[in-house]
Amino acid sequence: MIVSLMNSTARPIFPFTAIVGQEEMKLALALNVIDPKIGGVIIMGDRGTGKSTTIRAITDILPEIEVVKDDPFNSHPVDSELMSEEIRLKIESGFTLDTVSKKVIMVDLPLGATEDRVCGTIDIEKALTDGVKAFEPGLLARANRGILYVDEVNLLDDHLVDVLLDSAASGWNTVEREGISIRHPARFVLVGSGNPEEGELRPQLLDRFGMHSEIKTVKDPELRVQIVEQRSDFDKDPLAALSRYETQQQEFRNKLVKAQEILPKVNISYDLRVKISKVCSELDVDGLRGDIVTNRASKAYAAYNGRTEVLSTDIKAIISMCLRHRLRKDPLEVIDSGEKVQKTFGKIFGESL
Template sequence: MTTNIVQKNNRPVFPFTAIVGQDEMKLALALNVIDPKIGGVIIMGDRGTGKSTTIRAIADILPEIEVVADDPFNSDPTDFELMSDEVRQILEAGNTVSTSSKKVPMVDLPLGATEDRVCGTIDIEKALTEGVKAFEPGLLAKANRGILYVDEVNLLDDHLVDILLDSAASGWNTVEREGISIRHPARFVLVGSGNPEEGELRPQLLDRFGMHSEIRTVRDPELRVHIVEQRSDFDKSPQECLKKYQEQQDSFKRTIVDAQKRLPETNIDYDLRVKISQVCGELDVDGLRGDIVTNRAARAHAAYQGRTEVTVDDIKSVITMCLRHRLRKDPLETIDSGDKVQKVFDEIFG
């Protein structure tokens, strides 16, 4: 039985399936949810193009996850990679833990956040006087198994962006202070958004994001009118709007769950992997991150489409988003719109 979305939230969220005109951004988010190891997505585009709305909408639609009850890290009760050391020790000792279900966490990282707020802090006084590791979890702990969203990521301090990217890549956060060290799982989908007019991220940081989605203002007048009407209808009566899209929302949720289950069985042919690496070589992409992300995203796309074998069309659908932001060597250059990637793709894949 489907539970009405409004009943589960105090504040209704605009339905993900109702968002039109931003297909690239929606696809990038869906693929990262299917396989968080893709490495997140940075969404750059004009103001007022629905970046924040879309990100909140996909977090709202995702199926609930099972967590260890009252655990500050949203520990998975079965997967050692997604549980805290304390929970793992309890299970390894042969004891059981109580579990509960909760919505996928969606954590906003404010621009003014400090490193302590992001990573968490250790209470040294308590540790020394009581002999316990007193740890106050930060935003990375709350975001484990969820989505960590940074609006205006291009204005965030480079040092903090580095910390976020390191945690997203390793799946763990380690806090060290005065000889005391605490680590906890921090596997999340990192989503950054921003307006390129306010500055770009350094190429070294850009390269660490799995995908790059470019958003442009919709120019078609009829589509613009349709979007404005949709938003007005939602603001007027959120319940009616959500009811109208409930079937599509449920269908999308099932598609995501099926794709997540199908992903481990999804294969990409050796010849296709070689051609992906040829494209990366031809485009002079530094390192192997571009090759790895394109392979992962192509597999996630095939699973999303209901298949276990990757096709050339799967690669074509994702390769621009996986590579366009890796072509910029000079911080003063602008990011390629994708034409260069598509041109080389067409040459190599025919």
């Protein structure tokens, strides 16, 4: 039975399965939804290439999650890693908590956001006078178990980017003021986007993103016409456009749910893991993040295709997105970083490209 993906009271979102010409970006987002521990994705490309549209579209298609009712952190009713301290203590004390199902939230982080707005604030006066930890949750609290989207991430203050990446990596946000400390879950998929012409991210920050998607303006005239017509049809009658793609949307949603279910069972052989590390070593990738992310993403890609064993073709499909942003920049090199990764992959894995 197909559950309707349309809600007449909500603002219609362009259907994810209708987006064409940006397959790498769509795949990177899907893999991070399947396994948020991949570490998020940074999408760099030209203006007007559908970055924001695609991110909103995948959020809209995600299955609903079960949360503790009226909890500002979207606490999971069972998993202690995804619930606040207050909820955990209530459960340990034997309280029965009401739960509700809600759509996965996408939190937009504005460029001018302050650290207090992002992390949350502690009301020191209330804490001292009433003896309670008065905490005003920030954007990281709202984003727990959802997607945190930062447009123009390359223009965001480096300190704030560090805060976001630390929370995304640990899954927790800690706020400390005047000796008072509050800690809450902040497990989200971090998605950053930007235009390289407006400035690059520092290599140290770039390396912290799990995957990198490079998107360019579609050149094929027929495909451009198709994209324009799709957008025009949607703007004229959003509900009719959503209805046309409802079956495909539901199939894609089911594919994500199935992938999340089989991910813990996916295995990657020792031989393939060694080859991944050889590629990273050959490319002179600093640290071990490249190895870890490539292993995770290849397992997520195998699960995405309904398999429990990683093949070399799975690694080939995702390795450029996992490593291209970790390579040292050589201003004299004319080869594209993604091509360099694929060339090294072919050499190590013995495959002709």
